[in-house]
Amino acid sequence: MQAIHGSAASADAPAADDLVYGLMRAIMLTPEDDHFKVIEENDLTVSQVRAIMMLACADPEALAGGRIAERIGASPPAVSRALDGLVQKGFVTRRESVEDRRVRLFSITDPGRELAGDLVALRRAQIDRFLDTLDPTQRDAIRAALAPLAAAGLLNPAPAADSEEATR
Secondary structure, eight states, X not given: OOOXXXXXXXXXXXXXXXXXXXXXXXXXXOTTOOHHHHHHHTTOOHHHHHHHHHHHHHTTSOEEHHHHHXXXXXXXXXXXHHHHHHHHHTSEEEEXXXXXXXXXXXXXOHHHHHHHHHHHHHXXXXXXXXXXXXXXXXXXXXXXXXXXXXXXXXXXXXOGGGSSSTTO
8 A cells, every 4th residue: 555645654664544554453353343243233234323423423413314424425315224224223213304394304312322332332442452452652652643633633532531541
């Protein structure tokens, strides 16, 4: 893979995009991964997972189906089918907009919030398992590399209260 972001890699060092990709693989592709199991158990499509997470982030605001499609980068018909399935499963509610009856607004339900919370907790557990394999110096190096991105508003770190171990 060629370096397309940031500075070009030296002959000895991999490019930034290759390193980020390797980090994501190390975190997400673990043998203990229950993330896909939850998705399979709930018979969810990728579009449904993306829509439920979008609604969880927007909660308590209701979102129009077209806006959800735009934000997750999927076609309106595909998102409409995904949202219909989420309504049928009880993860999402649908209502007409009072301003424009042609617009359908979608909101996450308590079971949908629980599902989104489970998916986030599983992803967080994957991150924690990865960080547990590192020594304190390596964790400090990751923190030092990511802190400027967080300070610039490019990352949205979880508040310390949400983190099991704020200094991890």
